[in-house]
Amino acid sequence: MGRLLDVWCEATVPYLSEAGKGMDGRMDARRAVKLLWSGLHGQFGLWRNVSDVSDASELDELRDALLFALFGRV
Numbered sequence: 001m002g003r004l005l006d007v008w009c010e011a012t013v014p015y016l017s018e019a020g021k022g023m024d025g026r027m028d029a030r031r032a033v034k035l036l037w038s039g040l041h042g043q044f045g046l047w048r049n050v051s052d053v054s055d056a057s058e059l060d061e062l063r064d065a066l067l068f069a070l071f072g073r074v
Helices: 002-019 029-049 056-071
Strands: none
Touching: 002 029, 002 056, 029 056
């Protein structure tokens, strides 16, 4: 995941700075990327394997909540 992690970090830093999370040490880019990566993969796992997640809009809401928690916006 080396190169991919680097690219995601480069893309994530501006969002963290804009949200004010990169400046005070609450969230560095590598940690944010790992959280985003695992959260999105977890959502895919739910959609694929859990029978009560039948509506894609629920997954969209979970994704948006994760992005808001990380970056302060969707």
